Amino acid sequence: MxxxxxxxxxxxxxxxxxxxxxxxxxxxxxxxxxxxxxxxxxxxxxxxxxxxxxxxxxxxxxxxxxxxxxxxxxxxxxxxxxxxxxxxxxxxxxxxxxxxxxxxxxxxxxxxxxxxxxxxxxxRRARTGPAQPAGSVPETPGARPVTAPLPIARAEETDAQAAATAAASSGASSGEAAGDGEWLVHRDLSLHPENRIVLIDGEDLDLTRTEFDLLAALLESKRRVRSKADLTLVLRGESYVTSYYVGDADKRAIEAHMTNLRRKLGDSPTSPRYIETVRGVGYRLTSEQA
Missing domain, CATH: 3.40.50.2300 (Response regulator)
Incomplete structure (x- = not known):
């Protein structure tokens, strides 16, 4: 180039x-x-x-x-x-x-x-557009455009909703691909890693870049526990590289992000539907059974 x-x-x-x-x-x-x-x-x-x-x-x-x-x-x-x-x-x-x-x-x-x-x-991490209402176009000089043109993104979203709804009704198991083979599904929660779309019962869920990456890591791991140190490395783009220092501040940041993610999911830490805390270790998906 x-x-x-x-x-x-x-x-x-x-x-x-x-x-x-x-x-x-x-x-x-x-x-x-x-x-x-x-x-x-x-x-x-x-x-x-x-x-x-x-x-x-x-x-x-x-x-x-x-x-x-x-x-x-x-x-x-x-x-x-x-x-x-x-x-x-x-x-x-x-x-x-x-x-x-x-x-x-x-x-x-x-x-x-x-x-x-x-x-x-x-x-190495994907970028998302600035915090704008859905479908709006930034008017302030200097705002960076979103990665894909908005009309295409909305069209993909429509197809995604249909695929996710079909996957949920067919009982796709945790972490299995749905629709086109690229969706991660747990209960009525669906995530498309490439298009960075999250749906709950077919409805759009607005997550930050970090919240999306954390949720994707947990969905990919299914019931395997992910520690706070491990999730910190995921956010840095250095999964499973143990030479990077992970301190208490990193772990508190993960806790804060998980609190915000659970709030958006409508999940309760005491009676979770999607993400459960493994005390003293980290986080994992709940079981498929309610």
Whole structure:
């Protein structure tokens, strides 16, 4: 493929510490990015909308709007990958940052090699469009288009609903493919990994990218327990690679994502229909029998 302006990888660095900005710039430029650095959240949001970056690093504690508010504004209009940076003493910020729309985080002080590894893992994950109402078209300059044209996506969705409904009525077992052989089904819950569609009893379910990836991992594993450390590696794109450090903050982030996923599924932790907690270990699907 010939090189064009669209092939250039751009990263926006939103950080008020000049020394950390310099380190981030060096690491990302060595990874092939062209970088744009700003020192506060307001200018950072503007930079994302102007430069349409593939990646954005975002500090939590900044003058003006903080990193959480900046992440919410960015995520509403862009599907840039967001890595949140927070101090080691502020691990509680991790859960809030992920809830605001960040894809991953790093605790300060961080190792340049770890940042590079996190970036490479993110780039292997599928991107979704910004948080827009279904069928709407972003009007704000700088918003990235969704991966597939909307009319095609809606047509695929219609076929998907019919296939999932048929699979549910035919009693497809947990984790079995349905319809075209690509669906994962558990009870009345159906997930299409390639088209990134989730249905409950044939009705669309709106999940974040992370919630979708967690649910897909559990459906693929059926009744096999997935630990919080294992699910952390799934989100990093490094499944079953044990050389990556998984800390308590990672595990708390998984717990937060699972809480949000269960809420959207209408699932109760005490009497689950889809996902059950294996105390002290992790999560797995419930049995097929009610």
């Amino acid at each position: 010939s090189s064009t302006a669209d092939d250039v990888k751009t990263a926006v660095i939103i950080e008020d510490d000049p020394e950390i900005r310099h380190i981030l710039s060096e690491v990302l430029e060595s990874a092939g990015f062209t970088t744009v650095s700003v020192g506060n959240g307001v200018d950072g949001v503007r930079a994302v909308l102007s430069y349409k970056p593939l990646l954005t690093t975002l500090d939590v504690r900044m003058p003006g709007i903080d990193g959480f508010e900046a992440a919410r504004r960015i995520r509403a209009q862009s599907d840039t990958y967001i890595i949140m940076l927070t101090g080691l003493q502020d691990e509680a910020d991790v859960v809030a940052g992920l809830g605001a729309g960040a894809d991953d985080y790093l605790l300060k002080p961080f190792r340049p090699r770890e940042l590079r590894a996190r970036v490479e893992a993110l780039l």
